[in-house]
Amino acid sequence: MDLIGATLAWIAGFVGSGELWQRLGEHLTYTFGSVLIALVIAVPIGYLIGHTGKGRELAVGITGAARALPSFGLMLLLVSLVGVVQRPIAAYAAFVILAVPSILAGAYSGIQAIDKTTVDAARAIGMTEWQILWKVEAPLGLRLLVGGIRSATLQVVATVTLAAYINLGGLGYPLLQAIPLRRDEQAFGAAIIVIVLALLLDAAFGLIGVLLDRLIPTGAAPRRPRRPRAVPTRRARMVEAPTAS
Amino acid sequence: MIEFREVSKRFADGTLAVDGFSLQIPPHSTTVLVGSSGSGKTTLLRMINRMVDPTEGTVEIDGEDIATVEPVKLRRRIGYVMQNSGLLPHRRVIDNIATVPRLTGVPKAAAHERALELMDVVGLDRSLARRYPNQLSGGQQQRVGVARGLAVDPNILLMDEPFGAVDPIVRAELQQEVLRLQRELGKTIVFVTHDIDEAFLLGDRIVLLETGGRIVQTGTAEEILAEPANDFVAEFVGAARGKRALHEERIGDRTVLVDGLGQPAGVLDSEGGSEAGG
Ligand SMILES: Nc1ncnc2c1ncn2[C@@H]1O[C@H](COP(=O)(O)OP(=O)(O)OP(=O)(O)O)[C@@H](O)[C@H]1O
Ligand SMILES: [Mg+2]
Numbered sequence: 001m002d003l004i005g006a007t008l009a010w011i012a013g014f015v016g017s018g019e020l021w022q023r024l025g026e027h028l029t030y031t032f033g034s035v036l037i038a039l040v041i042a043v044p045i046g047y048l049i050g051h052t053g054k055g056r057e058l059a060v061g062i063t064g065a066a067r068a069l070p071s072f073g074l075m076l077l078l079v080s081l082v083g084v085v086q087r088p089i090a091a092y093a094a095f096v097i098l099a100v101p102s103i104l105a106g107a108y109s110g111i112q113a114i115d116k117t118t119v120d121a122a123r124a125i126g127m128t129e130w131q132i133l134w135k136v137e138a139p140l141g142l143r144l145l146v147g148g149i150r151s152a153t154l155q156v157v158a159t160v161t162l163a164a165y166i167n168l169g170g171l172g173y174p175l176l177q178a179i180p181l182r183r184d185e186q187a188f189g190a191a192i193i194v195i196v197l198a199l200l201l202d203a204a205f206g207l208i209g210v211l212l213d214r215l216i217p218t219g220a221a222p223r224r225p226r227r228p229r230a231v232p233t234r235r236a237r238m239v240e241a242p243t244a245s
Numbered sequence: 246m247i248e249f250r251e252v253s254k255r256f257a258d259g260t261l262a263v264d265g266f267s268l269q270i271p272p273h274s275t276t277v278l279v280g281s282s283g284s285g286k287t288t289l290l291r292m293i294n295r296m297v298d299p300t301e302g303t304v305e306i307d308g309e310d311i312a313t314v315e316p317v318k319l320r321r322r323i324g325y326v327m328q329n330s331g332l333l334p335h336r337r338v339i340d341n342i343a344t345v346p347r348l349t350g351v352p353k354a355a356a357h358e359r360a361l362e363l364m365d366v367v368g369l370d371r372s373l374a375r376r377y378p379n380q381l382s383g384g385q386q387q388r389v390g391v392a393r394g395l396a397v398d399p400n401i402l403l404m405d406e407p408f409g410a411v412d413p414i415v416r417a418e419l420q421q422e423v424l425r426l427q428r429e430l431g432k433t434i435v436f437v438t439h440d441i442d443e444a445f446l447l448g449d450r451i452v453l454l455e456t457g458g459r460i461v462q463t464g465t466a467e468e469i470l471a472e473p474a475n476d477f478v479a480e481f482v483g484a485a486r487g488k489r490a491l492h493e494e495r496i497g498d499r500t501v502l503v504d505g506l507g508q509p510a511g512v513l514d515s516e517g518g519s520e521a522g523g
Binding site for chain 2: 115117118120121122123124125126127128131135136139140216217218219
């Protein structure tokens with residue numbers, strides 16, 4: 001009963017043969033490709049909604065509906081619509097539809113969460129609407145937008161595993177190959193790799209979040225430096241808190 | 246000079262915030278709009294920089310109907326200071342102050358140099374320049390707000406309850422700063438407050454408003470205190486009058502002035518009194 005050993009051995013072979021890099025490359029291409037396309041679609045719409053405050057209900061409705069769509073079924077449906085030759089397009093379309101709602105929500109909620117008086121003051125001192133968007137709303141809303149991109153990426157990275165069903169490779173390929181052949185160690189090994197990838201991506205976004213917190217104070221939590229000139233970070237506050245009490 | 250001509254504002258929800266308001270605001274002096282909450286002070290103030298456009302009537306600055314001026318251009322030549330500072334939380338103090346000059350193409354170094362000078366002008370230590378707004382006290386934030394309002398060297402400075410949220414001691418300090426700035430810079434300041442004491446202290450001219458932006462009385466503090474136009478004004482300035490109506494009480498060989506609340510306000514200086522010399 002050495003499933004763990006067999007799994008590790010399979011992973012070693014998968015890495016050693018270089019197949020990992022090929023499948024990882026396919027997987028990440030689909031993941032980041034569709035997230036990028038989704039960004040191009042969702043961020044302008046989200047910013048428009050956030051800035052004008054109009055169309056929010058519509059966006060909530062559409063994103064809710066999009067979230068309810070089963071990605072796998074959608075992908076198969078799209079393949080049958082666009083034809084087998086064009087199936088990468090079908091796959092991308094399904095992943096983009098999956099990614100758009102989270103990014104859209106992140107984009108407009110990031111802007112709507114900004115203190116209204118900040119935006120009002122920016123306008124009152126003579127910023128144009130574009131300047132308000134780029135110099136005030138975009139930086140202050142970035143944290144929530146990145147949160148949206150994070151959840152979109154995690155959803156897509158998991159779902160890209162299904163691309164193997166329509167023969168497009170990715171890390172789902174060894175997984176789907178293993179199931180009918182009852183190669184448990186391969187199925188486990190491939191699943192573990194997908195999970196590790198998701199965790200790594202999640203950690204990377206966590207890191208980006210921490211960096212953003214340091215670079216862009218949003219004024220959400222009032223903070224005072226102990227020493228002048230020091231710009232305390234969230235970490236510093238957490239470290240300071242126990243000594244203060 | 247700023248002139249309101251028969252200005253009305255009805256908001257989209259039907260609220261008639263300002264109803265047929267006319268006023269001339271003389272230059273290089275402080276005009277205070279005072280009135281209770283909802284009397285239309287903010288609405289009137291924001292008509293001067295087109296943050297609100299009147300539904301009827303016109304607002305003119307130096308004879309020019311501002312409806313014909315592009316709002317962004319207009320706002321960049323008028324300083325605006327608001328209650329909660331309205332500073333950009335993601336920008337350092339120095340960049341907040343330099344915001345508008347940077348937008349209008351002033352090089353960064355020059356804009357920063359000017360921002361540091363303005364910190365001196367409003368009584369802020371230059372060592373605070375690299376802090377973010379939420380690393381400042383409320384009073385310091387308001388000073389930054391004033392410095393930002395002065396950054397484009399505007400002729401007109403609009404202040405909407407700028408000291409409404411700071412404690413009384415800091416507020417008194419900031420009020421003195423405004424008086425000093427006004428003496429030194431001679432801007433046309435339009436100041437909104439619902440604190441009649443603040444109005445009397447700062448205003449060369451005071452405009453008392455009631456609901457709908459209706460003017461109840463205009464005049465200097467002395468004129469309003471001496472002759473309140475009606476019961477509304479009398480009541481509104483009542484507390485202040487009570488405090489200000491002084492009477493004499495003799496304590497030993499000294500004459501002490503006591504205010505309406507029974508608090509000693511000072512000692513009356515007798516002729517040749519030892520106090521005055523020094
Ligand atoms: N954007 C708006 N839409 C609808 N009604 C508004 C709007 N802004 C102000 N009002 C209404 O117009 C009236 C005057 O408001 P305004 O803000 O000018 O009063 P104010 O004198 O500044 O009051 P405060 O002392 O509380 O600041 C109020 O009844 C207010 O509810
Ligand atoms: Mg107001």
